[in-house]
Amino acid sequence: MHRRMILPLLFGLIGAAILIGLGSWQVQRLHWKEGLIARAEARIAEAPVPVPAQPDPDTDRYLSVTAAGRVAGAELHVLTSIQGEGPGFLVITAFDLADGRRILLDRGFIPEAAKTAARPPRDLTVTGNLNWPDDVNASTPAPDTGRNIWFGRDVAAMAAALGTDPVMLVAREDTGDGIRAQGVTATFRNDHLGYAITWFSLAVAWLGMTAAYLWRIRQRTI
Incomplete structure (x- = not known):
C-alpha cells in the first residue's frame, strides 16, 4: 500500500466505525422503546384497581x-x-x-x-x-x-x-349520553428505526466514498 493511502484509509475506517456505532446505539434505543410500549400496553389491559390515594404521573400513568x-x-x-x-x-x-x-x-x-x-x-x-x-x-x-x-x-x-x-x-367503556369512550393507547415517540437506518446508510456511503478516493490515489501512483 502506498503511504499516501494510509491516512485516507484510517480516516475512512474511523468515520465508518463512528457511524456504525451511532446506528447500533439507535438499535439499542429501539429495543428499549419497544419494551416501554409493551409494558404500557400490558398495564392498560390489567384488571382495574381503585384510584390511588395520591396518583403519581410517572408511576401511575396508564x-x-x-x-x-x-x-x-x-x-x-x-x-x-x-x-x-x-x-x-x-x-x-x-x-x-x-x-x-x-x-x-x-x-x-x-x-x-x-x-x-x-x-x-x-x-x-x-x-x-x-x-x-x-x-x-x-x-x-x-x-x-x-x-x-x-x-x-x-x-x-x-x-x-x-x-x-x-x-x-x-x-374505556361508554358512560351514556351518546358519548363514545375512546380509552387510552400507549403513546411513545419511536423514530429509532429510521435513525438507525440513516446512520447505517451514511456508514455505507462513507465507506464507498473512501474506496473511491483510495482508488483515485492508486491510479495516480501507478
Missing part, C-alpha cells in the same frame, strides 16, 4: 382503575376528529368520587353537532385508565374559552378550570 362517582356541572371540549367521521370533541368533566375527591374524567367522543346537547348530572361507575396526556406543546394554541374549545388535554390547566385534582381518568 394504571387500570375503576371508580364510582357523579358527573355534574361544566364540561370542557377538546377538538379532535375520528377518521371516516370527521371533527368532534372529547368531553372532559369533573368527576366527584364517592370518597370525596374530585378528578377529571375524559368520557370520550361526541360529534360536532352534539357539542351543545344537554347532558344531565348522573351517577357513574367508570372503568378506565389514569393518564396525563402529552397533547400540548409549545405550538398548541391556547384554549378558546369563549367557545369552550380546547386544542389538547392539558391536565393542569383543565384541573384549574374545573376545580379538580390534576388527575385524569380516561373511560
